[in-house]
Amino acid sequence: MLVDGTHFRTVWLEGSTVKLIDQPRLPHTFGIVDMPTHKHTADAISTMIVRGAGAIGATGAAGMAQAALEAPESGFHAYVADAARTLENTRPTAQNLFYGIKAVLRAIQAQGDDIAAARDAAVAAAREVADDDAACCEAIGQHGEPLIQDGFRMNTHCNAGWLAFVDWGSALSPMFAAHRAGKKIHVWVDETRPRNQGSRLTAWELSQERVPHAVIADNASGHYMRTGQIDMVIVGSDRIAANGDVANKIGTYSSAVVAKANGIPFYVAAPTTTIDPDCPSGNDIPIEERSADEVRYAWGWSDEGRFIRVRVAPPDGPARNPAFDVTPAELVAGIITEKGIVPATPAGMASVWRR
Ligand code: MRU
Secondary structure (H helix, E strand, C coil): CEECCEECCCEEEECCEEEEECHHHCCCCCCEEEECCHHHHHHHHHCCCCCCHHHHHHHHHHHHHHHHHHCCCCCHHHHHHHHHHHHHCCCCCCHHHHHHHHHHHHHHHCCCCCHHHHHHHHHHHHHHHHHHHHHHHHHHHHHHHHHCCCCCEEEECCCCCHHHCCCCCCCHHHHHHHHHCCCCCEEEEECCCCCCHHHHHHHHHHHHCCCCEEEECHHHHHHHHHCCCCCEEEECCCEEECCCCEEEECCHHHHHHHHHHCCCCEEEECCHHHEECCCCCHHHCCCCECCCHHHHEEEEECCCCCEEEEECCCCCCCCCCECEEEECHHHCCEEEECCEEECCCHHHHHHHCCC
């Protein structure tokens, strides 16, 4: 997507360096950071310099390619296996991370003891994961766009735009497509505490594309739904279980319940790499619990231009920080994938998932 007229992807590999858009600094400053080794790349995933299911999937894959380039000839496969564990242990919920790491690991293992071929195959596989993610998200936009009628007022939660993937995004891709097709849409953007991916990233992406929008507090979407000001909700997903239950950013479930109560269609947009065929239901999806300090404090830019942390709760008081929740399949109107829109049912999932 375009940033001030220049096309960027969220993550890419240059030689043996992983390049990432520095997401915690957005929307205040736009910058690129270099990750010279797979260990730096793993840190960037756990500290959320890069975040979002598809983006961390491509970053995990790129980290594996780095590991293959770094690994010594003797002990090559042990080094690579160890790197896979390091990268897998960064964040537990997004299925795309495990998909991306496994795709590169398989490509490496397929070369047996030909180390030079394994290094080349790793780089090629990482590029393929990234290109596939971008292509899937563009196709999600084409499949989802016809659902959006001219004049629709949309709602989304967290950031499932291009920063959460390699390009285009999932939930925002149909909105970008509708806007580019000339439909008049308006997007209510949930701020998405505690890390504010909605107010920082989604709002920034929509303004780059000049899509009319407004940021709202997380607890305001129910008001807009009940008063008839939201026609459709589209959110992304970090993992979809085999029965169609959907894990997404904390707060999604509450939104889905209120949408159902008000007869508003609640769609989930995700590439099929987000579906986990080995996860029977939402109860089996691991939910990441992050530091309670993310709830006690908020980060932002002061009017003097300093990036600062401020306390928004008693300093050492108890706090909890689950990063995701599960929305049961029956609340989901459909899953918009790169292969088309499928019902959130076991048959729907099995018709598109990748093994
Ligand atoms: O914790 P994050 O920012 O990595 O959360 C992931 C997400 O971006 C959202 O849950 C999003 O809605 C899913 S689509 C990648």
